[in-house]
Amino acid sequence: MDVYSQIISLAKRRGIFHPSYEIYGGEAGFYDYGPLGALLRHNVQNLWRNFYVLGEQCLEISTPVIAPYEVLKASGHVDKFLDVVVTCRKCRSAFKAEELSEEQLQALECPSCRGPLEKGRMNLMFETEIGAVNRREAFLRPETAQGIFVNFPLLYQYARRKLPFGVVQVGRGFRNEVSPRQGLYRLREFSMAEAEIFFDPEDKTHPRFGEVAGDQVNVIPAGGEELRSSVGRLMEEGIINNQALAYYLALTQRFLLAAGIDPAKLRFRQHQREEMAHYARDCWDAEIHTALGWIECVGIADRTAYDLTAHMQATGADMTAFRAYGEPVKEKRRRIVPDMAKLGPAFKDRAKDIVEQLERMEPPPEESALQVTLEGERVMLDPEFFEVVEEEVTVTGKNVIPHVIEPSYGIDRIIYSILEHNYVEAEKEGERYVSLRLPPSIAPVTAGVFPLVSKDGLPQVALDLDRHLRERGIMTFYDEAGSIGRRYARMDEIGTPFCVTVDHTTLEDDTVTVRFRDTTEQVRVPRHRLAAWIDENIRPQ
């Protein structure tokens, strides 16, 4: 059996993940996480939070999965988040538009039977409705990002009106894929962790870039060959467009390596212009090599001001940030000042309309008549009704729509990759022996706790110890069934890094053995020190 099948089989057998609704025949594109999988995913997401919320000081929020029509209309998803599907009316073959050549599309002729082709589009969003009586159209969100963008004004305020700042959300996204496949790779409901970092559009530098500049990464620039270099160098050579993108490339690599991804099987590929999502100007994917080939697990996109501008236009909400100049600047300004004493008597109730129009106009270079529109009629307004004044104002800064750098992580794909990269098969007395060499911090169970034999009072001591560890926040698994070797094997297969055994020596000197998953080595640790010892050994070295 190939690695992929081994993992799928192991995942199902040991409660990591399996297809949803199986007793009803299954539903493609949906997967359940079992007891161990839920723990594993929790740990992976927590590790991610360690990077983004603790490390980067991003603000974590949580917004609804259901979004009203207008939100996703404004964001462009209603119109652009489509797959163009071409079907033949005669032989009923269906193609994605990208598969066909220009000529075939022009001719609208089926490549297999020459029948007439029909162009159709399919939106990838799940539709739903809000309300019982007045049903309003809505969608399940295709990304968590929009929930962050629509909250920008409040978040900007919360971040004390300073750029850059980041906001993250960990949650579910939904895409009604045409053809879900390959287990956790393409799901219709999936877990994502997204960060939206708001930068001044003219300053995409990162204050801590220096810390990562030396990190070596594998990259494939658009239209170029794969190469390995430091992110600092890639920046200097212009291969990566700005520091912010480069920084998050490096940070993403650090996160993935901490999660147990094999560095040799990780690369960053820049999107070609035509494969970019509708909202992105530049995008780098972190791709991980697995039995399924290179799979995209993280997208790091420069969304520019696209989303904030869209929501600002749709709602009129202020999505700008204030950029203070170093020194206040004195600016000369010319302004039209209406003369109300004359406008009022002359135009009566239409005077207000004229004033509003004048406010939006460019001041004329000299005293001359201005054209206004009154009830659909063009009227020339003599210079006597207004004055053009020149004034000096002090400008302390200006309002800009921030640019967004978005690292977006597909948690399920990453979890599959972690399992595959840490799956180790060995021979043990002619039998296949499986270990998952997960980093201790993400392993679903941290410590197995066993009595060496189930007599002589050892189980009671071990049970007490198990309880003690759990009270200290350590996920344990107590087991007294079968030989000690079998119990170690059970723990190795689910990636438990440490096994603690209570033996007869424990009764004499109050120490226990701790056995390491990857080396099977053992050390004796005083029982009262054990929780602290485990905490210290969980940390990545």
Add this chain to the structure above:
RNA sequence: GCGGGCGUGAUCUAGCGGUUAGGAUUUGAGCCUUCCAAGCUCACUGCCCGGGUUCGAAUCCCGGCGCCCGCACCA
């Protein structure tokens, strides 16, 4: 969606028109057991769903659902 392959206990599989669907692993109970899947006894769990052909279907045919491979795409 298209083409090809495949659906048998939790997992891996035998069975290819004819008794009560067999094995291995796992799991549970018990015996045994002083550190790496030891042994023994017992036990639980299965032919993806629906229709058809047939005296008789896990097996042949049709449809659905699911999985895998290829074509292709946003995490």
